[in-house]
Amino acid sequence: MTVNLGEISRRLGIPSEELMKKGILSFVAQEIRLAEWDIADIKERYGASSPRDLQSKIEGREIASHPAWEDLIHWENLENYISRLRAIEEDVKTAA
Template sequence: MAKVIDTVAQQLGISPERLEREAVELWLRRRLALVEAEIAEILAKYGVRSAEELEEYIRRGRVAEHPAWEDLIVLERLLEEKKKLSEALRF
């Protein structure tokens, strides 16, 4: 991989370190945008603003347990991924 980075960096006239840093940052930002879109889609599907609110809706019977529980599991995973991506962007 380093050879590709070195070659492209040389062609662009920038350091390999800068190219690598900017490429990682771009990937993190794009992945974060995708994760945020998936989160928004699930929240909108149930008309809620948070995972906690969705869980409360399920427990009170305001939404059907299936597929809401599965969506809640996915939502919680996405929220954790969002947190990790956001932390990684602070480098």
């Protein structure tokens, strides 16, 4: 299926640029929300407040290292992803 932005824009009565901008912002917001939910699950699972806290718990043998190491890596990747999404969000919001 090919999406025709111009046709959708016309049917909704919204300029193409505005439609694209709103679509990107909506996508970014949803991705941030999903990543934050994943992080909240990890925090709850291990009772950790930050990746550093989780790492300390693993190294101190307060929790089993498997799958905690994988969750730690996932948490750090999610934080990186959220940072990139927020940068995109800011770029889109400030675009002329």
